[in-house]
Amino acid sequence: MSLFSAVEMAPRDPILGLNEAFNADTRPTKVNLGVGVYYNEEGRIPLLRAVQEAEKARLAANSPRGYLPIEGIAAYDTAVQKMLFGDGSALIAEGRVVTTQALGGTGALKIGADFLKRLLPDAVVAISDPSWENHRALFQSAGFPVQNYRYYEAASHGVNRAGMLEDLRALPPRSIVVLHACCHNPTGVDLDIVDWKAILEVLREREHVPFLDIAYQGFGDGIEQDAEAVRLFAESGLEFFVSSSFSKSFSLYGERVGALSIVTSSKDEAARVLSQVKRVIRTNYSNPPTHGASIVSSVLNSPELRAMWETELGEMRERIRSMRLAMVEQLATLGAKRDFGFVARQRGMFSYSGLSADQVERLRNEFGIYAVSTGRICVAALNNHNIGSVTQAIAQVL
Numbered sequence: 001m002s003l004f005s006a007v008e009m010a011p012r013d014p015i016l017g018l019n020e021a022f023n024a025d026t027r028p029t030k031v032n033l034g035v036g037v038y039y040n041e042e043g044r045i046p047l048l049r050a051v052q053e054a055e056k057a058r059l060a061a062n063s064p065r066g067y068l069p070i071e072g073i074a075a076y077d078t079a080v081q082k083m084l085f086g087d088g089s090a091l092i093a094e095g096r097v098v099t100t101q102a103l104g105g106t107g108a109l110k111i112g113a114d115f116l117k118r119l120l121p122d123a124v125v126a127i128s129d130p131s132w133e134n135h136r137a138l139f140q141s142a143g144f145p146v147q148n149y150r151y152y153e154a155a156s157h158g159v160n161r162a163g164m165l166e167d168l169r170a171l172p173p174r175s176i177v178v179l180h181a182c183c184h185n186p187t188g189v190d191l192d193i194v195d196w197k198a199i200l201e202v203l204r205e206r207e208h209v210p211f212l213d214i215a216y217q218g219f220g221d222g223i224e225q226d227a228e229a230v231r232l233f234a235e236s237g238l239e240f241f242v243s244s245s246f247s248k249s250f251s252l253y254g255e256r257v258g259a260l261s262i263v264t265s266s267k268d269e270a271a272r273v274l275s276q277v278k279r280v281i282r283t284n285y286s287n288p289p290t291h292g293a294s295i296v297s298s299v300l301n302s303p304e305l306r307a308m309w310e311t312e313l314g315e316m317r318e319r320i321r322s323m324r325l326a327m328v329e330q331l332a333t334l335g336a337k338r339d340f341g342f343v344a345r346q347r348g349m350f351s352y353s354g355l356s357a358d359q360v361e362r363l364r365n366e367f368g369i370y371a372v373s374t375g376r377i378c379v380a381a382l383n384n385h386n387i388g389s390v391t392q393a394i395a396q397v398l
């Protein structure tokens with residue numbers, strides 16, 4: 001009998017399945033709003049100028065490709081810390097933050113989850129309802145039971161604040177709480193500073209371990225503004241985890257550039273934590289790849305390239321913002337039977353559009369417009385060429 005005869009077919013990834021259906025669609029007017037990628041006005045994934053410059057320099061230097069240290073490029077790790085905690089961060093100065101390069105934000109979550117499993121083997125992990133679908137799977141694969149806390153409130157297109165706090169209070173003490181630091185995926189609905197302060201107090205009271213996931217820093221209101229929650233936690237004196245990613249902000253999806261940062265209580269703790277995180281990395285993939293992190297590190301550590309990147313990041317952020325505003329305006333002009341003003345209040349690449357699964361299906365069948373059945377659309381896939389047809393189609397299916 002074959003070793004594999006009893007292997008069952010795993011369920012298809014719903015979003016990748018959507019891409020396959022989109023690719024097979026022959027209608028020239030088709031639009032893919034199901035993806036989680038930023039496209040420029042021409043409908044392409046940009047290769048940022050700052051990245052091109054750094055790549056040219058790297059190529060010209062004929063740099064050898066030896067193994068990196070287990071924790072990655074030191075100058076990269078330091079640059080990540082400054083982006084997250086701020087240039088003048090006391091935590092950094094006190095040596096209390098451990099940062100290791102990771103294979104994207106996903107890799108950072110996985111390393112963090114594996115390390116936490118050793119520290120808190122019996123903990124429960126709580127994620128927002130809804131959340132990025134990989135959060136549940138990642139923490140489950142590290143061996144944790146995963147449950148939801150209330151988050152999105154469909155009626156108000158906002159946050160169920162009371163429900164969220166109540167659920168966080170009801171978790172067993174020392175639970176691990178995964179929070180989207182900005183640009184919530186999939187809803188686009190973020191917490192404000194008042195919410196963050198209230199959440200922080202519950203986490204402190206219940207001794208929960210915060211795990212902040214920040215995959216879209218710079219896509220919301222700006223690099224510094226989007227780090228507001230991270231900075232608040234940094235000042236709180238709590239210990240916490242941060243997974244961060246440059247996939248979106250550098251448009252380097254396939255290079256897998258992310259980081260795991262862990263805030264500890266002392267320099268001595270930090271050294272011991274780093275040694276254990278390195279063991280986790282060592283037994284997973286030994287050490288991280290060189291290219292992406294060396295590009296990001298060159299850009300962040302060169303004043304000229306950094307300024308160039310910040311401009312380009314600002315352009316991406318502004319383009320998304322203008323697409324949100326255009327969508328709201330056009331739907332109002334078309335006399336849509338619903339007010340879409342909430343779309344302009346959401347942040348990041350995504351919008352929970354409020355469209356039902358039936359409406360999403362009609363968009364796809366009748367108009368070749370692909371969205372996730374939950375109603376999630378990627379606003380960063382809209383542009384001035386396709387937005388008119390998208391809003392007209394939405395107005396028709398309402």
Ligand code: PMP
Pocket residue numbers: 036103104105106107132180185213214215245246247253257258
């Ligand atoms: N966290 C969230 C909330 C995300 O949306 C994503 C990317 N879709 C990630 C983490 C992982 O990012 P990466 O592609 O860098 O692994």
